Amino acid sequence: EDQVTQSPEALRLQEGESSSLNCSYTVSGLRGLFWYRQDPGKGPEFLFTLYSAGEEKEKERLKATLTKKESFLHITAPKPEDSATYLCAVRTMTTDSWGKLQFGAGTQVVVTP
Amino acid sequence: EAQVTQNPRYLITVTGKKLTVTCSQNMNHEYMSWYRQDPGLGLRQIYYSMNVEVTDKGDVPEGYKVSRKEKRNFPLILESPSPNQTSLYFCASSFLSGGGPGETQYFGPGTRLLVL
Numbered sequence: 001e002d003q004v005t006q007s008p009e010a011l012r013l014q015e016g017e018s019s020s021l022n023c024s025y026t027v028s029g030l031r032g033l034f035w036y037r038q039d040p041g042k043g044p045e046f047l048f049t050l051y052s053a054g055e056e057k058e059k060e061r062l063k064a065t066l067t068k069k070e071s072f073l074h075i076t077a078p079k080p081e082d083s084a085t086y087l088c089a090v091r092t093m094t095t096d097s098w099g100k101l102q103f104g105a106g107t108q109v110v111v112t113p
Numbered sequence: 114e115a116q117v118t119q120n121p122r123y124l125i126t127v128t129g130k131k132l133t134v135t136c137s138q139n140m141n142h143e144y145m146s147w148y149r150q151d152p153g154l155g156l157r158q159i160y161y162s163m164n165v166e167v168t169d170k171g172d173v174p175e176g177y178k179v180s181r182k183e184k185r186n187f188p189l190i191l192e193s194p195s196p197n198q199t200s201l202y203f204c205a206s207s208f209l210s211g212g213g214p215g216e217t218q219y220f221g222p223g224t225r226l227l228v229l
Contacts, residue, residue, distance in 0.1 A: 006155075032216075034216075034218070041223070042222060042223070043117075043203050043205070043220030043221055043222055043223055044156070044203070044205075044220050045220070046216070046217045046218060046219070049216040049217075087155065087156065089156070100158060100161065100171060100172070101146070101158055101218075102158070102172070103148075103155045103156040103157070103158075104155055105153060105154060105155035106155055
């Protein structure tokens with residue numbers, strides 16, 4: 001059974017204190033791993049897509065990386081406005097799931113001044 | 114402005130009273146999807162649609178129906194709501210890529226449903 005697990009569940013950081021979030025997956029053939037940011041009371045907002053091991057993408061203080069079993073979202077020198085829940089999701093290769101996306105439970109990040 | 118809209122945003126209803134949550138997008142996207150979000154469980158996919166008249170089940174389709182008669186609209190129907198369908202619902206859309214949802218999926222603002 002396909003699984004997507006995010007850790008930690010919650011993370012409290014001081015402003016400027018860099019850290020990493022983890023998204024591990026066990027799926028039958030990855031067709032894409034997505035990172036989203038979700039603010040309270042709002043819909044998720046797309047951040048990155050990664051397709052193959054070794055791929056990296058950056059946006060401001062965020063950097064996403066991918067290996068064969070997991071993805072990391074690195075937050076460098078975070079600011080309070082980076083506080084949000086970060087979600088990862090995967091698309092898989094199974095023939096009956098071309099349209100499916102499976103999400104992890106998310107990591108809630110709080111950055112204090 | 115490119116957007117996904119959902120109505121209503123908040124809804125309180127009673128067990129067994131049929132309801133419909135509407136979803137509309139103005140980006141000409143082929144792919145549309147419904148999710149529910151519950152504490153500790155994350156987002157779970159209910160149904161998705163690759164194009165007009167093409168729909169398929171996600172991971173938690175029981176108790177829900179959908180239809181895709183027009184490209185821009187993808188309503189979620191609860192024929193006989195029950196308390197375990199109390200949740201936060203999101204609609205999303207994207208272009209198709211490689212036979213599935215594209216890179217950037219746009220989400221609506223959410224519909225908070227309480228079934229008594």
